Amino acid sequence: MKPLPTIRTFEDFRDAVNGYRLPRLILTALDLDLFTHIGTGTWSIPDLAKQVAASERGLNILCRNLASAGLLIKKGGRYRSSRLAAVELNAKSPHHRQAYVELLREGWANWSQLTESVRTGREVDPDTSPDDPAYRRQFSWAMHHRAVEPAPRVVVQVPLKGVKTLLDLGGGPGTYALEFLARHPRLQATLCDRAPALEVAREIAATHKGGARLSYLPLNFMEADVPGQYDVIWYSNVLHIYSPEDNQALFKRLVPILTPGGRLIIQDAFLLDREGLYPAEANLFAGTMLLCTERGNTYSLSETAGWLRQAGFRRVRTIPIKKGTGDWEGGLLEASLSR
Numbered sequence: 001m002k003p004l005p006t007i008r009t010f011e012d013f014r015d016a017v018n019g020y021r022l023p024r025l026i027l028t029a030l031d032l033d034l035f036t037h038i039g040t041g042t043w044s045i046p047d048l049a050k051q052v053a054a055s056e057r058g059l060n061i062l063c064r065n066l067a068s069a070g071l072l073i074k075k076g077g078r079y080r081s082s083r084l085a086a087v088e089l090n091a092k093s094p095h096h097r098q099a100y101v102e103l104l105r106e107g108w109a110n111w112s113q114l115t116e117s118v119r120t121g122r123e124v125d126p127d128t129s130p131d132d133p134a135y136r137r138q139f140s141w142a143m144h145h146r147a148v149e150p151a152p153r154v155v156v157q158v159p160l161k162g163v164k165t166l167l168d169l170g171g172g173p174g175t176y177a178l179e180f181l182a183r184h185p186r187l188q189a190t191l192c193d194r195a196p197a198l199e200v201a202r203e204i205a206a207t208h209k210g211g212a213r214l215s216y217l218p219l220n221f222m223e224a225d226v227p228g229q230y231d232v233i234w235y236s237n238v239l240h241i242y243s244p245e246d247n248q249a250l251f252k253r254l255v256p257i258l259t260p261g262g263r264l265i266i267q268d269a270f271l272l273d274r275e276g277l278y279p280a281e282a283n284l285f286a287g288t289m290l291l292c293t294e295r296g297n298t299y300s301l302s303e304t305a306g307w308l309r310q311a312g313f314r315r316v317r318t319i320p321i322k323k324g325t326g327d328w329e330g331g332l333l334e335a336s337l338s339r
């Protein structure tokens, strides 16, 4: 995400508040399933209006704006989809990122309840259980669609020389574990998550190069101890779901399941500056955690490093990730035990 402009003048303020307009136009296109209707065809507004059951006036304004944003291409009053819209936002395409797009769409409804969440300090939908199978399946596919691009770029930058066993803790659909396996032919990996997430992972693993070396551990790791011994524990995008206390207690419980010299590697939306304000994406993501989790937040690299040292890890360092190639900005946090 590009850095957000600082708000200094009233005009900056107005522009920042008006920033909701393009997202809202895109979400309306998704509500209308516009990119699926357009498909790979070229449409006049009257024909498209009939196809999507919308007004010509409304669709004209919508499509013009989507074209100025690059999602549609306009020529002589007719519209077609951009490559991105035709391939990744079109339900008829094999590369449709359905679950992740749906998760992004839900963000609007969640963020519209932010005032209430700030007042109460509570998530917007406390009744949805993280164990609900349908919810978990859909979320796991969303996580796969989200991670499928960054995972190979990140995994090549994680040093795993000599590592035989890896635990992907809260690994969801296994996107990262499978990339580690594909890159390291002697590695065995274990994927620990809730059972419905592991079902999705099995489906993905069935068509993946490293799938045969992946084992599955259905477990709530906050409630039960994780069995086994591992050279590396990969904890990716889970830290932010939990409170500092939850994470500190977990880190202590992970020490005995690591082999001597073993490492815990954390990937998350770390805040990087002293005041905990930047990167903007990591700060904004804390809002999503307020809205969607009971106790989650985003944390600074330095406070997380402090929890790791307290848990008994001897050396804590950042694994640098080349700018623009990470799941988030700022690299990974690696904590090692003594040998």
Ligand SMILES: C[S@@+](CC[C@H](N)C(=O)[O-])C[C@H]1O[C@@H](n2cnc3c(N)ncnc32)[C@H](O)[C@@H]1O
Binding pocket: 140, 143, 144, 147, 169, 170, 171, 172, 173, 175, 176, 192, 193, 194, 197, 219, 220, 221, 222, 223, 235, 236, 237, 238, 241
């Ligand atoms: C945001 S997803 C991240 C998935 C994956 N690690 C990635 O980076 O793409 C968080 C995952 O952690 C799992 N998780 C969170 N708390 C858990 C717990 N207590 N026990 C088992 N799995 C948990 C969730 O089910 C979900 O699959």
